[in-house]
Amino acid sequence: MHEFLEWHSCFFYLFALLACGFAVAVVWAGNIVYMACCLAASLAAVGGLFFLAGAEFLGAVQLLLYIGGTMVLLVFGVMLTARRTLNSLTVGRRYWVLTLFVCGTLLGMLLMVLPGVAAWEELPTKTSPVGVDKPADLEQLGFALLGVRMDRTGVPEAAQRGDFSGYLLAFELLSLHLVVVLIGAAYLARAKRHVVRAAHQAIAGPF
Amino acid sequence: MNIFASPVGMVHYLMVGAVLFVCGIACMATKRNILGVLMGIELVLNGANLNFVAFSAKALVKESTMGIGLEGTVIALFVIALAAAEAAVALAIALSFYHTHATVDVDRGQELKG
Numbered sequence: 001m002h003e004f005l006e007w008h009s010c011f012f013y014l015f016a017l018l019a020c021g022f023a024v025a026v027v028w029a030g031n032i033v034y035m036a037c038c039l040a041a042s043l044a045a046v047g048g049l050f051f052l053a054g055a056e057f058l059g060a061v062q063l064l065l066y067i068g069g070t071m072v073l074l075v076f077g078v079m080l081t082a083r084r085t086l087n088s089l090t091v092g093r094r095y096w097v098l099t100l101f102v103c104g105t106l107l108g109m110l111l112m113v114l115p116g117v118a119a120w121e122e123l124p125t126k127t128s129p130v131g132v133d134k135p136a137d138l139e140q141l142g143f144a145l146l147g148v149r150m151d152r153t154g155v156p157e158a159a160q161r162g163d164f165s166g167y168l169l170a171f172e173l174l175s176l177h178l179v180v181v182l183i184g185a186a187y188l189a190r191a192k193r194h195v196v197r198a199a200h201q202a203i204a205g206p207f
Numbered sequence: 208m209n210i211f212a213s214p215v216g217m218v219h220y221l222m223v224g225a226v227l228f229v230c231g232i233a234c235m236a237t238k239r240n241i242l243g244v245l246m247g248i249e250l251v252l253n254g255a256n257l258n259f260v261a262f263s264a265k266a267l268v269k270e271s272t273m274g275i276g277l278e279g280t281v282i283a284l285f286v287i288a289l290a291a292a293e294a295a296v297a298l299a300i301a302l303s304f305y306h307t308h309a310t311v312d313v314d315r316g317q318e319l320k321g
Contacts, residue, residue, distance in 0.1 A: 005211050012215045016223045023230035023250055032240050039246045046227070046253050053220060053264040055280050058287075062256075065287050070249065070294045077242050077298045081305045089239035089312050099236045103229045110225040114218050137280070144277055151277050167281050174288055181292040188299035 018045035220261035228254030
């Protein structure tokens with residue numbers, strides 16, 4: 001009896017390995033440009049994991065906003081603040097020891113506790129792969145952002161139906177927040193010419 | 208090939224989220240470059256987002272009790288938007304820091320003036 005490869009598991013392990021491997025590479029790399037490239041790859045792999053979990057819209061938003069927006073911002077920041085040589089700023093060994101101890105403990109605790117939660121142990125059966133014949137998720141997401149929870153109309157009992165109100169207020173607040181952030185960031189990042197020249201002369205010394 | 212034939216459950220997604228989260232914390236703790244600290248913040252937020260998406264996936268949960276469905280996706284969407292906004296502000300702060308100190312070394316920013 002041959003065991004077939006489950007495509008969902010194969011792609012999950014591929015994307016998980018990419019995401020975790022590049023995340024470790026971000027911590028391990030000394031050069032800031034290496035870190036930026038590894039972070040972009042890790043975020044792209046996380047976007048792939050979003051697609052596998054069935055949240056396609058979120059995966060597309062992740063690729064658009066994180067890779068196309070945040071990483072471009074970070075690369076701009078790296079290039080605007082680069083010195084003549086991109087020398088690596090390192091911390092001492094005791095910081096690494098303490099960090100590895102704390103983070104290793106935290107990771108070990110999490111990895112030991114997670115498989116033991118009984119409510120999460122239900123594995124999907126082989127006959128129902130992820131992502132096939134789901135209801136229209138994007139439509140429900142759109143209606144929820146407009147203030148109506150369309151995914152709750154199918155529940156017959158009134159006690160389990162919950163609230164119909166959506167996320168319109170949070171959506172509006174987020175839009176306002178983005179405008180404020182744009183204005184604030186543009187004001188904060190303005191160039192102050194005289195201080196730059198004096199500071200550079202103080203750092204570089206007279207030559 | 209046994210590991211590739213068995214279906215992947217929610218715990219696997221949560222483990223990947225945990226690894227991303229811990230890598231982000233390690234990055235925030237050990238980087239002297241201010242942009243390196245920012246990358247750690249992005250890793251932490253992505254680990255949390257992966258957790259939200261795993262909890263909201265319909266095929267990974269038991270039908271009746273667990274599963275937050277649409278709320279997980281909406282929360283993850285808000286987290287992505289807020290993280291992008293926060294990265295923009297943090298980069299503006301980093302640029303301002305560079306303009307005043309001529310370096311991106313966070314160890315240099317020890318006086319509260321300037």
